Amino acid sequence: MTLHERVKLTLEDFERIIDLPENADKLFEFIGGEIVEVPSNPYVSSVGYNIGAPLKVFVKQHKLGHVTGEAGGYVVAGERYAPDVAFISYARQPELAREGYNPNPPELAIEVEFPTSTQSERNLRIKLSNYLSVGTVVWVIYPETKEVEVYLPGHPVKILGMNDVLRGDPVLPGFEIAVSDIFAE
Helix, strand or coil: CCCCCCCCCCHHHHHHHHCCHHHCCCCEEEECCEEEECCCCHHHHHHHHHHHHHHHHHHHHCCCEEEECCCCCEEECCEEECCCEEEEECCCCCCCCCCCCECCCCCEEEEECCCCCHHHHHHHHHHHHHHHHCCCEEEEEECCCCEEEEECCCCCCEEECCCCEEECCCCCCCCEEEHHHHCCC
């Protein structure tokens, strides 16, 4: 094996490794057969909160479901993802899992891509493909360019800039937020 070959792991390998005592305080994703540690990043958390907080208020006011943050993991197409913010309706799942990764994928996943690297973009492409394959709508937030990419299953990507408004259709009709508010310091 050369230095650049990737070793693919099984889901059982992933579960065994993340359950080790030294990994108790860490968050991991299982992407394309590889274990990826989700780094702690206060800036990403802040950007996620800028959209997650108004989303949570909207969902709570309309009694629609659950909004989770960066520690909420989901099973998506057999893999394990931890979106920065996610929504799953009461109709799909009345109560969230109390431990481990939620067994159902979210209906909306929000990924804050920062800092952007070749590896993070590769992982994001895999996640996007799997999210879309299970019907999840995905919003990818790029703080470096101050843009939001909107992915709806079966539709072309829509790119929104600072002068645009992000709308929750079709998953959360009536929800909207100015893109500039997502990047407010």
